[in-house]
Amino acid sequence: MRSPAGDIPRTDAVVSIIWDLGGTLLDTYPVVDRALASVVDGGEPRDATLEEVARLTRVSSGHAIATLSERYGVPESELRDAYEGTKATWEVNPPPVMDGAREVIAAVTARGGLNLVATHRARESAEALLALVGLEVDDLVSASDGFPRKPDPAMALELLRRHALDPSEVIGVGDRPGDVAAAEAAGGRGVLLTTAGLPLDAPDGMRRISSLRELLDLVEQPSA
Numbered sequence: 001m002r003s004p005a006g007d008i009p010r011t012d013a014v015v016s017i018i019w020d021l022g023g024t025l026l027d028t029y030p031v032v033d034r035a036l037a038s039v040v041d042g043g044e045p046r047d048a049t050l051e052e053v054a055r056l057t058r059v060s061s062g063h064a065i066a067t068l069s070e071r072y073g074v075p076e077s078e079l080r081d082a083y084e085g086t087k088a089t090w091e092v093n094p095p096p097v098m099d100g101a102r103e104v105i106a107a108v109t110a111r112g113g114l115n116l117v118a119t120h121r122a123r124e125s126a127e128a129l130l131a132l133v134g135l136e137v138d139d140l141v142s143a144s145d146g147f148p149r150k151p152d153p154a155m156a157l158e159l160l161r162r163h164a165l166d167p168s169e170v171i172g173v174g175d176r177p178g179d180v181a182a183a184e185a186a187g188g189r190g191v192l193l194t195t196a197g198l199p200l201d202a203p204d205g206m207r208r209i210s211s212l213r214e215l216l217d218l219v220e221q222p223s224a
Contacts (some may be wrong), residue, residue: 010080015219016165017108018156018183020174021119021126023058024133024193024212026087032057035082040072058176058195087125088176094132098193100212105135107219114138114163118172118182138162150174160186171218177202181186191215196214 015097037045037053043144045053056064061083069076105115115137119126123142130137139162141155148154160167172183172190180190192208202208210216 015111016117016163016170017120017215017219018159018172018188019103019137020150020172020176020179021129022116023175023195024173024179025098025101025117026129026133027098028095029054029057029195031086031095032061032083033091033175035086036068036079039074039079039082040068058146060176067081090132092128094129097133097135098212099137100214100216104212104215104219105137107216113169113217113219115119116140116159116163116167118159118179119143120149120152129203148155150176151185152177153182153185156182156186156188160188171215173212174214177206180206 005170013027019025030166033050033053034045036057037049040053041049051067052063056067065076065079065083068074068079097203108115117126117130117137117140120143121129122141122144124144126142130140139159141158143149143155149157156170156172159165167187168189170183170186172179172186172188173193174180174183174190175193175195177192180192183190189208192202192206193212194208194210
C-alpha cells in the first residue's frame, strides 16, 4: 500500500521540520480527554463520552470546552479548570513522546536539518515539557510570544526567517489541519498526523500519516 505521505517527493536537499508539540511530538490527548470527560460524566468517564470528547479536542481544546459546556450545561470554568489541571500532572508524569518522534528528530539532525517547534502552548510550559521528556529541538516559537494561532503562518514564517530556510526544504507536521495549512501558507509542505477523532473537516487531499515513522524515508541520509 502506498504511504499516505507518498506524494511528498524525496529530495537530496536538507529537510528541516516545523513540529507542532501537543498531539504531535507528545501524546497529550489521553490525559486531556479523560479530564474533560470526567467533568461531563461527574466522575469516571464512560467510553462513549471519551470518544465524543476526543473528536472535539482534535479540533482544539477551546472548541471542546465551549461545545461540551453548551451541550451538557457544564460551566466552562469547570472544564477549563480540569484542562489546566492536566498541566500540573505533567510536572510529575509528563505525557509520553509519540512513537517515532525521537528517531525522526535524530534523522533530521544527522542530515543537517533543523527541528523547530511552533506551538500554541505557552513558551514556559512548552520548554518545560520538552526538557522533562528529553527532546532537544533547535528553536521554538509560541503563541505566547505574540504570534497569532495557526492556521496563520506567522510562527512558521518567523522560524523560516530566523534560520534563513528555503520553504521548499521544510516540512510542517501537526495533528490538526491548521498545522498543515500554516506550513503550506508559509511556502512549505504540510503533513497531518492522524489520530482517533480526526476532525471531519480535514480536506480529502491533505497529506496524512498515521505514524511519525513514515517520515523517516523523507529525511534519512541519502545513499552515496
